[in-house]
Ligand SMILES: [Fe+2]
């Protein structure tokens with residue numbers, strides 16, 4: 508009885524903190540479901556950053572100039588960093604990075620489906636920066652105020668870097684649009700291929716997203732999928748006009764009454780197919796990650812050996828200090 512009452516009080520206090528828009532920190536009591544949801548969401552987010560390095564990494568060796576190569580390298584390295592902050596955030600919840608990595612490698616945990624599409628030309632690098640990182644920003648800016656402290660703080664830095672990603676993409680596209688007819692056609696083709704998958708990045712429609720309500724109550728999520736999708740469309744249409752590309756949606760038009768753009772529905776069958784593993788590059792992405800993991804084994808072993816040696820050295824130092832009364 509007492510135990511139950513205690514649990515009730517803890518739960519009430521927790522919700523109170525969340526409702527007051529204060530952060531939950533690693534040592535605070537939290538419901539199991541909250542912890543599980545966060546580990547799953549942050550892990551999926553971390554995996555997306557890491558797998559997301561592949562489609563663009565594909566173009567590093569073929570970037571058309573040293574400047575473009577330097578920009579692309581910096582961007583892809585940023586994504587690795589994002590993965591690291593996020594894995595670290597899951598560790599504050601008691602998860603083990605090796606365990607999450609393993610789940611990604613065997614396909615037990617997912618990453619964003621957007622990275623299961625191929626990058627066919629260099630224009631894809633620009634369009635990914637503009638649309639994919641742009642959609643990520645819409646998703647992630649509200650996460651800077653998410654209820655779990657370490658996640659919120661990681662997102663602040665990530666969002667700053669995502670803005671650079673979006674800008675470099677847009678700048679590349681602007682340059683290409685000022686180039687030859689062939690370059691303009693490449694940009695349009697990339698926009699045609701990436702527009703709908705970008706809209707799918709916000710997840711299924713609200714009425715097919717059963718976990719949204721609980722996540723909103725816990726303030727892990729601050730806006731629904733459809734709200735974020737609308738925000739992205741409203742933000743992107745004027746940018747497309749300025750760029751001089753056509754977004755491949757005949758239903759796209761300004762709705763003065765709503766004060767928003769109306770737009771068509773993505774192909775949700777395709778979305779579920781890609782989620783289930785049947786997208787154009789699912790197998791390739793996971794196989795590549797497995798290969799990279801195996802090839803990186805020696806780095807992990809070396810780092811572990813170094814850490815152990817260092818810990819032993821510090822141990823010896825502490826013993827010496829003890830023996831000399833703290834004067835080493
Ligand atoms: Fe990122």
Ligand SMILES: [Fe+2]
Nearest residue numbers: 586640669672
């Ligand atoms: Fe990014």
